[in-house]
Amino acid sequence: MEYSLFADESGTSAVDKCFTIGCLLVPNNFLDEFEQQVRHLLKKHNLPDERELKWSGIKKNYGMVNLLIDLTQLITNSPASFICKVSWKQPYYNWQANEEVAFYKSYTMLMSYCARILKSDINAKIDDKSDSYSKHAEVVEIIGNHNLKDRLGSITEVKKCDSKSELLIQVADLFTGAINASHNLFLHPEAQIHKGKVLAINKIAECLGWDTLHYDTYPNADINIWHFPEKEYRKVPNTLDVVPSNNVAYVSREDVM
Numbered sequence: 358m359e360y361s362l363f364a365d366e367s368g369t370s371a372v373d374k375c376f377t378i379g380c381l382l383v384p385n386n387f388l389d390e391f392e393q394q395v396r397h398l399l400k401k402h403n404l405p406d407e408r409e410l411k412w413s414g415i416k417k418n419y420g421m422v423n424l425l426i427d428l429t430q431l432i433t434n435s436p437a438s439f440i441c442k443v444s445w446k447q448p449y450y451n452w453q454a455n456e457e458v459a460f461y462k463s464y465t466m467l468m469s470y471c472a473r474i475l476k477s478d479i480n481a482k483i484d485d486k487s488d489s490y491s492k493h494a495e496v497v498e499i500i501g502n503h504n505l506k507d508r509l510g511s512i513t514e515v516k517k518c519d520s521k522s523e524l525l526i527q528v529a530d531l532f533t534g535a536i537n538a539s540h541n542l543f544l545h546p547e548a549q550i551h552k553g554k555v556l557a558i559n560k561i562a563e564c565l566g567w568d569t570l571h572y573d574t575y576p577n578a579d580i581n582i583w584h585f586p587e588k589e590y591r592k593v594p595n596t597l598d599v600v601p602s603n604n605v606a607y608v609s610r611e612d613v614m
Contacts, residue, residue: 362481363525367537374544379441379533410527412534429564433601472510485517539570553613566600
């Protein structure tokens, strides 16, 4: 089977204790239907189709929180999946040495993992970001395929895209931002975060059968969270199974004010 991968990142600023790269993976034979369902959910929650979806824009927008409830349930009830790698910066030696190089090493590890666990060919679109070296995407593709040599799965292309024109990169942004924010709060409890974002984190967690989002997971086909470096971060604070719930209540305007 062939998959399309849409990826974004969160937590690369100096104030964050961790950074996360998140990948939304959709089988190509389900891609059109999945995007149509996302657009239907935008209309359902009165969110303009032309407005870019961003984790930074959650805050007082209760429609965005309710959208995330439905998107989580859409992923857990469909062939799509979300796989992310949360890296704790402090013990990650490569991050201390060169942040940009460490970031793309993490991208390569995650993308190889996605192809390997799905045993599939993957065509990747990643959010374009300003880098000192312009060909990181090509390097991710080359080294990722080298890591997959003699195994099932491959990376057919890694392409940098403007997230404003790629709805599913925007979906990846929402989940990546929520997961990173929850992990950052665990590592740095004094971090400032808007009430609406905390509510969104808790609602996504409730959809997974959890109390919050800062756990790693056993491998699964829905939402997979990988903690890195594994020696220091695996099972911190715990490793949980995803137990999807379709009975999560929406929030109201008053809940996010």
